[in-house]
Amino acid sequence: MRPRIALCLAVAGSLAAASCSSGGKNLGNAGIDNTTATTAAGSTSAPVTLAPGETLPPGETLPTADTPLDTAAPATTQPALLDSLPKCDVGLLDSASSSGPVEITFWHGLSDANGEELTKVTDAYNASQSKVKVNLQFQGGYNETIDKYLQSDTANRPDLVQMPEYMLQQMVDTKSIVPAQACAESAGYDTSPFLPGALQAYATQGVQWSLPFNISLPVLFFLKPTFVKAGLDPANPPQTLDDLLAAGKQIVSSGAAPYSIALDSDFDGGGGWYVEQLLAKSGEFYADNENGRAAPATKVLYDGPAGLKLFTYLQTLITEGGAVYVGDNASGTDALLKLADATAPAAMTLSTSASLGPVFAALGSGLIPGITAADVGVGLMPGPVNGLGGLVGGNSLYIVDGKGGDKAAAAWDFMTYLDSAQVQSSFAAATGYIPVRQDSLDLDPIKSTYADDSRYKVAYDQLAGSADSPTSLGPVIGPLQQVRKVTAEAVASVLTGGDPQTALTSAAQQANDLISNYNLTNGG
Numbered sequence: 402m403r404p405r406i407a408l409c410l411a412v413a414g415s416l417a418a419a420s421c422s423s424g425g426k427n428l429g430n431a432g433i434d435n436t437t438a439t440t441a442a443g444s445t446s447a448p449v450t451l452a453p454g455e456t457l458p459p460g461e462t463l464p465t466a467d468t469p470l471d472t473a474a475p476a477t478t479q480p481a482l483l484d485s486l487p488k489c490d491v492g493l494l495d496s497a498s499s500s501g502p503v504e505i506t507f508w509h510g511l512s513d514a515n516g517e518e519l520t521k522v523t524d525a526y527n528a529s530q531s532k533v534k535v536n537l538q539f540q541g542g543y544n545e546t547i548d549k550y551l552q553s554d555t556a557n558r559p560d561l562v563q564m565p566e567y568m569l570q571q572m573v574d575t576k577s578i579v580p581a582q583a584c585a586e587s588a589g590y591d592t593s594p595f596l597p598g599a600l601q602a603y604a605t606q607g608v609q610w611s612l613p614f615n616i617s618l619p620v621l622f623f624l625k626p627t628f629v630k631a632g633l634d635p636a637n638p639p640q641t642l643d644d645l646l647a648a649g650k651q652i653v654s655s656g657a658a659p660y661s662i663a664l665d666s667d668f669d670g671g672g673g674w675y676v677e678q679l680l681a682k683s684g685e686f687y688a689d690n691e692n693g694r695a696a697p698a699t700k701v702l703y704d705g706p707a708g709l710k711l712f713t714y715l716q717t718l719i720t721e722g723g724a725v726y727v728g729d730n731a732s733g734t735d736a737l738l739k740l741a742d743a744t745a746p747a748a749m750t751l752s753t754s755a756s757l758g759p760v761f762a763a764l765g766s767g768l769i770p771g772i773t774a775a776d777v778g779v780g781l782m783p784g785p786v787n788g789l790g791g792l793v794g795g796n797s798l799y800i801v802d803g804k805g806g807d808k809a810a811a812a813w814d815f816m817t818y819l820d821s822a823q824v825q826s827s828f829a830a831a832t833g834y835i836p837v838r839q840d841s842l843d844l845d846p847i848k849s850t851y852a853d854d855s856r857y858k859v860a861y862d863q864l865a866g867s868a869d870s871p872t873s874l875g876p877v878i879g880p881l882q883q884v885r886k887v888t889a890e891a892v893a894s895v896l897t898g899g900d901p902q903t904a905l906t907s908a909a910q911q912a913n914d915l916i917s918n919y920n921l922t923n924g925g
Contacts, residue, residue, distance in 0.1 A: 483608050487802045489584035489809050497807030498532035505560035505804075505811045506536045508550065510543040510796075511615070514759050518831045526818050533811040535561075543796075547882075551575070555803040561812040563614065563796045565669075567881040569603060570693065572799055573610055574879060574923045579800040582609035584813040594822065598867050598874070599837040602793035605694050605877050614819050615834040616795035617755040618860045619675055621780040621788075624658075624740055627748040628778070631657035638749075638780030640788035642714055645749075646722045652748045653723030660747035661723035663739035664715070664896060665730035668882070672729065672889025674794060675751060675782075676703065676711070677875055681792050682784030683707055684872050688916075693877040697920060701884065704909035712891070712901035719896055726896040729889065740777075741769045751782060753794065754860035757833025779856035781863050789866030792875035795834060835861050879919040887911040 497503050511519050516539055523537045540546040543565050550562055555577065564572055572578055581603075585592065592600055592609075599613040625635040631652045639645040649661030666672035677687050685707040688698040702708075718724035725747055727735040736750040737760065752760075757779070764774040781788025798819065800812045818824060823844055825836040830846040841847055842861075851858040867873040878884055891908035895901050 482606050483580060483582060486583065486608065487579045487809075488806075489579050489587050489800070489813065490806055491584055491588045491810045491813050493806045494532055494810035494814055497810070502531055502534040503807050503811040504534045504536060505808055505815065506538055507561040507563070507812075507815070508538050508540050508546055508559040509563040510540055510546040510565075511563070512539070512542065514762060515615070515755065515832050515834075518828060522819065522824055522828060526815060529818075533814050535815055555801075558801050558804075560801055560804045560808045561815065562799050562801060564611070564799055565796050566602060566792075566794050566875060567885065569605070569610065569797075570697075570877045570879045570881065573605070577802055578610065579802045579809050580608050580610050581612045581798075581800065581813075581816070584800065584809065584816075585609065588813065588817075590817065594838045594840040595820075596835075596837060596839060596864060597869075598793055598864050599835070601874055603797045611797035611799045612816055612820055613793065613795070613797045613837045614816075615755070615828065615832070616793050616837055616864075617753045617834055618791040618794060618863050619670075619678055619751045619782045620754050620757075620859050620863065621749060621782055622737065622740065622752055622760075623749040623778045623780065624746075624772070625776055625778045627652065627657045627746075631655040631748070635778050638778060639783050640781055642783050642785055645783040646714075646718060649718065649722035649724060649749075658748040659745040660725040660739070662718065662725075662749040662751075663727050663736040663747040664718065664724050664750075665727050665736045666889045666893035666896060667730035667733075668885040668889040670730055670753075671736070671751065672892040673885030674792075676708075676888055676892065677885075678782060678792055679711055679784060680707060681872050681875070682782075682786065682790050683711070684868070684870065686872055687876040688878055691871045692874060694871065694874060698876065698878045698916060699913075699920065700916060701888075701909050701912045703888070704905040708905050709902055712895050712905055715892065716895050716898075716901060726893075729893065741772055754833050754835060755795065757857060757860075758831060759833075777856075779859045781859060789863055790868055790873060791860075791863050792873070793864065830857070833857060833860075835864055878916060879923060880915045883915050884912040887915070 494503065507523070509516070509519060520537060523535050526533075527535055538559065540549055546563065547565075547568060550558060550564075551571075558577070584590070595613075599616055600609070602616075603609065603611045603613060621638055623635070623638055628635045628638070631648075632655060633648055633651060639648045645662070652658050652661045664671050668674070680687050680703060686692050686702050688701050690696040690698050692698065703711075719726060725739065725745075727739050730736055732738075734756075737752055737756065739747045740750060760777065761774040763769070764772055764777065782791060784790065798816050800809050800816070802809075819828075820837060822838050822840045825838050825841040826844040826847040828834060829836040829841065830850040836842065836847060842851065847857075851861075887908050891904035894904040
């Protein structure tokens with residue numbers, strides 16, 4: 402959903418947006434090299450598992466966002482997982498670029514306004530130095546990028562690739578990437594300015610595999626005039642699920658709008674990603690082994706009491722709270738466009754914070770008659786306790802192995818430019834994505850944007866308010882995209898009157914089969 406928003410809004414002038422969903426099949430295990438990573442001693446390296454109060458074994462490293470990555474040698478000779486992975490020497494760039502810039506290819510899936518902003522940033526980087534030349538290649542969307550990468554061999558892959566959060570475990574299992582941590586340690590790179598959740602989202606088994614770039618969270622979009630008409634305070638949108646239900650009842654009973662909130666069952670939205678968010682806000686794990694971060698996940702946990710309570714609540718929003726189900730959100734904007742429905746609008750919906758820029762730009766251009774950008778309010782995604790907290794969505798950047806040390810060094814140089822405080826400030830202000838660095842907030846344009854329009858800062862505050870708990874890090878599951886899709890089918894069933902427990906049981910069984918088959922294939 403997230404990369405499709407701007408394109409679909411651009412063709413939605415009559416409120417009948419054409420489908421803009423990404424095509425391409427899902428190749429859960431395609432392109433994966435099943436060679437087992439071994440330590441220097443020749444034994445298979447195992448994930449680092451930490452019990453409460455336990456410390457890392459000697460030689461293991463676990464990057465955090467509070468301190469720079471440790472570049473000192475391990476205290477003992479016991480090898481860490483990082484030692485068995487591809488190396489990175491960032492110093493190779495200077496010698497390699499002495500006779501001309503090192504050219505690298507970067508595959509991405511950002512379209513339209515967000516893609517245009519990435520092009521601007523890349524052009525600025527190429528113009529700012531002479532060591533690296535980045536060839537930016539748009540692949541058509543996230544699915545297209547994923548499918549092409551998994552179907553390609555090393556020779557045909559790029560030097561740098563952007564992948565969504567649900568691809569972390571699968572990217573690790575392809576054995577095709579240079580860990581970002583290897584380059585960070587080579588460069589003595591300081592990670593302390595990063596938002597803890599943004600960095601830790603892409604670290605497992607004591608290794609920082611990639612660096613976040615464009616990250617987002619779901620937020621609540623609502624129409625301020627409708628809230629006023631219903632007697633609700635637009636300055637205080639609902640923050641708890643109970644508040645959301647009560648506000649919905651008041652909106653409908655007052656006649657302010659025919660529907661309270663538009664709900665969807667997109668795997669990358671209300672049917673999958675949002676389920677993970679709401680469980681995390683409840684302090685619950687989505688999968689076993691601490692969401693697959695302490696050891697490979699073997700099953701989902703959402704068919705337990707917490708999941709049943711959540712699914713029952715979603716159904717109650719429809720039956721009692723005045724919500725309307727808009728389907729699987731094939732266009733990526735069906736839920737948002739329901740707020741502008743000329744005959745039967747909803748007052749609220751949930752959407753990614755990455756849609757802020759495109760939505761406000763579209764409304765500012767007069768695309769939707771009768772609704773201006775000023776009419777749209779943005780609030781925290783309501784949760785069981787409050788609106789704070791959330792799981793990092795969006796994309797991170799992976800350096801591709803086997804392309805040469807000079808290419809890896811060049812890709813690292815570009816990555817750190819994209820993640821620099823100034824670039825993150827500019828990119829976030831233009832798109833609505835969350836800056837991955839805390840020091841970006843000290844720089845314009847995001848400093849002024851947040852001061853002038855607090856709606857842009859909602860997602861940042863939501864992420865920064867996440868509990869310091871393992872449940873605040875999202876699931877790391879090899880077939881997570883496919884698991885989300887079977888979960889989405891369960892959500893669709895519940896929103897159309899199906900029994901919540903039956904839907905959960907069926908979805909969990911399908912999800913567990915997907916995980917089991919994946920683990921058997923990949924040695925998990």
